[in-house]
Amino acid sequence: MISQNFITQAKNWLVYFTTVFVGIYLHEIGHCVVAWVNGKRAIPTPAKEYLLDTVSSNTQLYMSLGGIIGTVLFSFIIFALYIKAPFTFPKPVFAAALASPGLYCLLFILKGRGHDATEFQEAQAAMGFSYSGHAVDYLFLFIFLLGFVLWLWFSKPPLKIIPKLFAGSVMTVIFIAGLQTVNNRIFDPLFSH
C-alpha cells in the first residue's frame, strides 16, 4: 500500500515542478510581449521564444528585458503572497519562485554569467546599465537571497531539511535542462530557420 506521506510528497513535487514550468513559460511570454507590442511575430514555447520576424537591435534589447521582467514579476508576486500568509501559502509554490533565480545564481558563480546567451547583457543595456557588467546577475542574486531569508524568517525550517534542499536543487537543474532539450527538439524544427 502507498503511504499517505508518499502521496503528500509526490503531490508537493508535482506542484513544485508545475510552478517552475509556469514560471519559465512566463519568462518566454515576457520576451514575446515586447515583439507583439512592436508588431512582430513571436511564439512563446515552454522553454524558448521564437522570433519569426526581424527586429531592430534596439527592440532585441527590450525583448531580452521582457523575459527578465517576466521572471522577476513571477518571483515577486509569489513572495508577496507568501508574506501575506506565510503559514498557509503552499511551500512548493514558494520554492518554485526561487528555481530560476537560483539556477541563474549557480551559473553566475560557476561560469561568471547567469545566462549563457547574451540575454542578460542585452537586458542590462536596455535598462541603461553597462552591457558587459553584471547588473542582472546581481539582481537575481538579490532575489534569491531575499527569498531565502524570507523562508528562513517565516518557516524556521529544521536543519534536517538540508538533504531535501540539495536533492531539490539537483532535480531542478535536471528538470530545467531536460525541459530545454525536449522543447528545442520539438520546436526548433518548426520555428527555427
Ligand SMILES: [Zn+2]
Ligand atoms: Zn530568456
